[in-house]
Amino acid sequence: MMRERDERLWNAGLHVVGELVNDGHEAYLVGGCVRDRMLGRPLHDIDITTSALPEQVMKLFSRTIPTGLQHGTVTVLEGGLVFEVTTFRQEFGYSDARRPDEVAFVLDVREDLARRDFTFNAMAVGLDHEVIDPFGGRNDLQARIVRCVGHANERFSEDALRILRAIRFGAELGFELAAEVWEGITLQRQRLSQVAMERVGTEWDKMMSGANPELAYHWLQQSGLLAHLKEQLPQQLVDYQMSDRAITHKITSIVDVDLRWAALLTSAGLSVEQSLQFGRSLRFSSRRGQRIASVVGFSQMLQFDANHERCTFAREHWIDAVLAYGISTAEDWHKIYRTETSTEYEWLASIPITVVSQLAIKGNELSKQLNKPPGPWIAQILQHLLAEVAHGRLANERDALLRIASTWD
Structure with missing residues (x-):
């Protein structure tokens, strides 16, 4: 199925190239799609380079988006697919160390290829399927x-x-x-x-x-x-020698990229706050950053040594960590460090309740039964009751919960 998709994408790109050529322009598939096809890797997108100017491209195709006209790029929508079509160009000056200060359109595809980063990204393929490779990209792929x-x-x-x-x-x-x-x-x-x-x-x-x-x-x-x-990163991460640690054998086996990040930050010794700041520095969404930092915090509560894979915590510590960070974080932690047959997985399944909302009594009932006005004390009592039930020291029954709550000082 993947190969069929790649062939469809490749051929659709050649169709766009053909439309440009039939209109009197030079045009080629270029860059990453050529590299990945040679390597037998899945194609993600198709880039096209052409002698046609942006206005000529927009006139030729019925559905286009002027993505970056100043740099010669037009997005062409054909057959439900998207293609970036860019005019042959040279680039001059990079005062911000990122973007060219000036772009000049040229007529030779080889001049366009000369501005690219790596040799295997500086290859082009035309309708005749011949590869234009002025910088030895194929040789470097083979080497x-x-x-x-x-x-x-x-x-x-x-x-x-x-x-x-x-x-x-x-x-x-x-x-x-x-x-x-x-x-x-x-x-x-x-x-x-x-x-x-x-x-x-x-x-x-x-x-x-x-x-x-x-x-x-x-x-x-x-x-x-x-x-x-x-932006400055935590020094532990800057200095961390991953190659010397046991965790290096684990990260590749983790499917979820957020959990890969959590494993790295845990093994580097970052705190929860440092992990949150790291996520902000790399502009992760708040949801991703919180998820990663929660796994780090979960490990810290357990005093878990990720580098040497030592488990130094008891069931009580495990339950406390679950109550602090939630079941989803505990499951994330398992995906990194444990299998479903581990003792900790059995502990997770045996916890009666994990959140306050599962208690058999609500905050307004406490206020009414104890004849006290609402306040922060309600949340404190509910958290105490949650811990007692989760640890198995108290049944999750209304009368039992009220009895304990009435003795709260």
């Missing part, structure tokens, strides 16, 4: 190496985000970083401080959800990149 188009130091000085992309591609594809690429990363790493944290977060999140998050993190840490971001 399994990440190499820049031209000088790595120059490419990274133009757009600092390429530094993170080099690491992401290397880790995801299992490729070696060429020596000049690693040198360029270390020489230009301070320019990452000019890149928006949202873009950093997007790249790093892709690394963490990819095939080899451990290798990606190792390169990020060893290169010193983590100390040169726009």
Whole structure:
């Protein structure tokens, strides 16, 4: 099914190329789709490069979106699919270490390919299925190496985000970083401080959800990149040597990227507040950030040593952690560190109740039965009753709960 989808996407892209060629322009499939097809990887999108100017593209196709006309890009909607069509161009000046200050349209596809980041992203395929590969991208794919188009130091000085992309591609594809690429990363790493944290977060999140998050993190840490971001990260994370820890064997086996993050931050020794701030720095949604930090906090309540996989907690500590962070966090923790046959899973299933709303008595009843006005005392008593029932020290029955509540000082 996936291969059928890829063929459909590829052929639909060639159809758009054909429409441009029939209108008298040069046009090619370019970049990531060419690379991934050569590697036999799933295609995610199709980019097209052409000699046609944006206004010519918009005139030719009935459904278009002027995505970035100043950079020559038009989104074409054809057959229910989306294609980014960009005019052959050169780029000049990168004063913000991210975007070109000036773009000039050109007529030669090879000039367009020369502005791209890595050799395996600088290949194009036309209607004749011939590959235009002026920088040896196919050879580098075969050699399994990440190499820049031209000088790595120059490419990274133009757009600092390429530094993170080099690491992401290397880790995801299992490729070696060429020596000049690693040198360029270390020489230009301070320019990452000019890149928006949202873009950093997007790249790093892709690394963490990819095939080899451990290798990606190792390169990020060893290169010193983590100390040169726009916003300062917790020092524990900057210094953390993941390759020396047992957790490195676990992260890839975790399916959920948020739980991969939780495993990393726990093993690096971050606190709950540091984890929350980290999520904010990388511009994660508040929901994602809270979920990740909750797993970190859950582990801390258990005094769980993620690096050496030592379990030093008793059932009482486990129940307290569940009451503090909830059943969903306990289940997340299990997905990282335990199987469904573990003792802790049995403990989770045996807890009678886990939230105040499951108590057999409500706050207004307490106020009425004890003849006291509502106040913070109600929440305190309910939490106390919840703990007593959850630990099995008290039955979840109205009369029993009232009896204990009446003795509350």
